[in-house]
Amino acid sequence: MNAQRLAAVRAGAGFVLRRLAAALPNLLGVVVVTFLLTRALPGDPAAYFAGPAASREAIEEVRRALGLDQGIATQFGFYLRDLVQGDLGNSISTGRPVATELIERLPASLELTLIALLLATLIAVPLGVLAATRPGSVVDHLCRVIATVGVSLPTFFTGLLLAYVFYFLLGWAPPPTGRLDPAFSPPQTVTGFYLIDALFALDGELLAAVAGQIALPAITLALFVIAPISRMTRASMLGVLSSDFVRTARAVGLSRTRVLYVYALRNALLPVVTTLGMVFSFLLGSSILVEKVFAWPGVGSYALEALVASDYAPVQGFVLVLAALYVLLNLVIDLAYGVVDPRARFEG
Amino acid sequence: MRRENLLTVVAASLFVFFVLLALFGPWLVPYDPLSTSAGAALSPPDAAHWFGTDALGRDILSRVIVATRLDFGIAVAAVAVSFLIGATLGCLAGFHGGWHDRIISRLADTIMAFPLFVLAMGVVAAMGNTVANIVIATALINLPFYIRVARAEVNVRREAGYVEAARLSGASDTRILVMHLFPNILPPMMVQISLNMGWAILNAAGLSFIGLGVRPPAAEWGIMVADGAQLIVSGEWWVAFFPGLVLMLAVFSFNLLGDGLRDLIDPRRRT
Numbered sequence: 001m002n003a004q005r006l007a008a009v010r011a012g013a014g015f016v017l018r019r020l021a022a023a024l025p026n027l028l029g030v031v032v033v034t035f036l037l038t039r040a041l042p043g044d045p046a047a048y049f050a051g052p053a054a055s056r057e058a059i060e061e062v063r064r065a066l067g068l069d070q071g072i073a074t075q076f077g078f079y080l081r082d083l084v085q086g087d088l089g090n091s092i093s094t095g096r097p098v099a100t101e102l103i104e105r106l107p108a109s110l111e112l113t114l115i116a117l118l119l120a121t122l123i124a125v126p127l128g129v130l131a132a133t134r135p136g137s138v139v140d141h142l143c144r145v146i147a148t149v150g151v152s153l154p155t156f157f158t159g160l161l162l163a164y165v166f167y168f169l170l171g172w173a174p175p176p177t178g179r180l181d182p183a184f185s186p187p188q189t190v191t192g193f194y195l196i197d198a199l200f201a202l203d204g205e206l207l208a209a210v211a212g213q214i215a216l217p218a219i220t221l222a223l224f225v226i227a228p229i230s231r232m233t234r235a236s237m238l239g240v241l242s243s244d245f246v247r248t249a250r251a252v253g254l255s256r257t258r259v260l261y262v263y264a265l266r267n268a269l270l271p272v273v274t275t276l277g278m279v280f281s282f283l284l285g286s287s288i289l290v291e292k293v294f295a296w297p298g299v300g301s302y303a304l305e306a307l308v309a310s311d312y313a314p315v316q317g318f319v320l321v322l323a324a325l326y327v328l329l330n331l332v333i334d335l336a337y338g339v340v341d342p343r344a345r346f347e348g
Numbered sequence: 349m350r351r352e353n354l355l356t357v358v359a360a361s362l363f364v365f366f367v368l369l370a371l372f373g374p375w376l377v378p379y380d381p382l383s384t385s386a387g388a389a390l391s392p393p394d395a396a397h398w399f400g401t402d403a404l405g406r407d408i409l410s411r412v413i414v415a416t417r418l419d420f421g422i423a424v425a426a427v428a429v430s431f432l433i434g435a436t437l438g439c440l441a442g443f444h445g446g447w448h449d450r451i452i453s454r455l456a457d458t459i460m461a462f463p464l465f466v467l468a469m470g471v472v473a474a475m476g477n478t479v480a481n482i483v484i485a486t487a488l489i490n491l492p493f494y495i496r497v498a499r500a501e502v503n504v505r506r507e508a509g510y511v512e513a514a515r516l517s518g519a520s521d522t523r524i525l526v527m528h529l530f531p532n533i534l535p536p537m538m539v540q541i542s543l544n545m546g547w548a549i550l551n552a553a554g555l556s557f558i559g560l561g562v563r564p565p566a567a568e569w570g571i572m573v574a575d576g577a578q579l580i581v582s583g584e585w586w587v588a589f590f591p592g593l594v595l596m597l598a599v600f601s602f603n604l605l606g607d608g609l610r611d612l613i614d615p616r617r618r619t
Contacts, residue, residue: 025454025457026457026458026461027461029454029457029458029461030458030461030462032458033458033462033467034470037470037471037473037474038474148600148603148604148607149600151546151547151599151603152546152550152596152599152600152602152603153596154550154553154554154557154570154573154592154595154596154599155554156554156557156570156573156574156577156592157573157588157592157593157595157596160573160576160577160580160588160592161589161592163580163581164580164581164585167581168580168581168582168583168585175581176581280463281462281463281464281465282463284463284465284466285463285464285465285466285554286465286554288465288466288469288558289554289557289558292557292558293577303469304558304559307473307558307559307560308559312473312474315469315470315473316470316474318466319462319466319467319469319470322462322463322466323461323462323463323466323467326461326462326463327461
């Protein structure tokens with residue numbers, strides 16, 4: 001390995017470490033805020049856990065057992081200790097550990113979110129490129145209108161409309177209830193993602209049923225995030241197209257397609273990758289609403305069911321898990337950015 | 349007139365229309381938005397009930413109109429709170445730098461480390477299910493945007509000529525911030541406000557849709573869509589459709605207006 005390569009590898013490792021270190025305060029902030037939310041709960045948790053018929057002594061007993069008689073710093077210590085052990089408390093309505101239930105339901109939510117992201121990217125990036133190559137044209141205005149309408153859509157409302165049109169009126173989609181028609185049994189769990197598991201099971205009928213079920217919720221979510229992705233692609237593409245290296249590429253007579261896709265698009269996609277963080281924030285938030293509309297058995301509807309039953313441990317676990325997931329996603333995006341664009345590794 | 353300007357005018361008219369509805373709605377409605385009538389339950393839109401009636405026989409048009417005030421009220425209050433707090437914190441961070449800046453920026457980063465709607469949901473769930481808490485939660489998740497804009501805008505003006513002149517003539521830091529810097533960062537802050545308003549309404553309606561905040565029988569767009577959610581798959585589309593449509597129009601007019609305002613004030617940021 002020559003010296004130059006070694007320096008590059010070192011810079012790469014330094015970059016990864018720096019980004020990891022930058023994610024830590026965010027993760028700590030998330031834990032502190034969730035802990036404070038736990039403390040802000042309405043009512044007395046000790047009385048709540050002891051049950052309605054408990055005597056004063058029993059409540060005090062529970063208070064001691066839960067560590068609620070200690071100072072706030074000690075309680076935070078307990079909270080951290082439980083977190084490290086993966087203990088998010090128990091759900092009152094089901095009596096099972098929250099962590100277990102969240103892990104069971106996470107694949108459903110992730111599958112929905114990722115499919116929606118894929119769908120949105122496949123539509124938004126070409127749309128943004130088209131708009132940027134023909135500024136002021138019909139496509140450009142269309143892109144602008146779609147972007148503005150897209151961010152104005154209440155996801156819970158578009159979901160309902162799609163269900164009405166494609167299930168009730170046209171009958172193209174299955175009823176908006178869950179991940180799979182009860183007539184089918186779910187594929188054997190390999191990844192937890194039904195689409196992939198059905199592929200592994202080589203069951204075409206099952207795959208079609210799964211795909212039909214996920215189509216409407218995924219489209220609903222995708223519609224919402226097409227706007228930010230296409231806008232960013234357009235803006236960034238406009239910037240790149242007016243840059244010197246594109247002018248040079250055109251001047252030396254490279255074909256239009258080659259200039260557009262090999263040189264311009266690759267560079268224009270970098271800022272788009274960084275906006276994916278914001279897009280994920282939107283996606284994770286609206287997935288709660290979409291899960292409710294389509295009775296999707298993910299973590300969002302789990303938290304909502306708990307909320308209705310005044311069962312707070314699952315809600316807190318949900319907020320913590322989603323926030324941690326979001327911090328990690330941003331970390332992955334940062335790292336991916338470093339891989340795609342070597343310049344980022346050497347900068348601040 | 350250019351097409352963009354025309355769009356902005358349309359958005360502004362829609363906005364004025366909604367403000368009028370919010371102000372005078374309760375006197376304009378054809379029916380009492382809360383009075384139920386078992387006989388007229390779930391009737392589709394007709395001449396008597398333009399938007400139809402819901403499962404309890406309440407007139408949906410009246411409820412949609414009356415809801416404007418509550419939805420706008422929540423959004424305006426939330427945006428006002430986060431504007432005031434965010435501008436103050438952002439100004440302090442941008443003007444003083446140092447540990448002020450570190451603490452305040454860390455606060456903004458911590459809020460942004462959450463998926464924002466999820467944080468809002470957690471806050472309302474923890475603090476209790478009231479309209480005031482919806483306002484607080486919505487204000488909280490809007491806060492980082494105002495902090496960042498104010499901080500950046502104050503930071504670039506900190507050494508400006510007029511600030512130096514004010515300092516030389518003996519003005520205190522507070523006076524410089526309030527009398528000289530704050531008025532100058534208002535235009536970009538206004539753009540941020542109009543871009544945030546639509547989002548604030550969406551958030552508040554989303555929280556009500558999942559059963560947080562506003563409680564039935566109060567008329568609110570999110571709750572009304574939730575009421576119609578079960579009915580839409582059996583064909584009674586109007587119960588959820590009209591409140592959802594009006595909600596969408598309101599958010600749309602805010603976003604168009606925000607875009608138009610931004611193009612006016614800062615054409616370079618147009619995307």
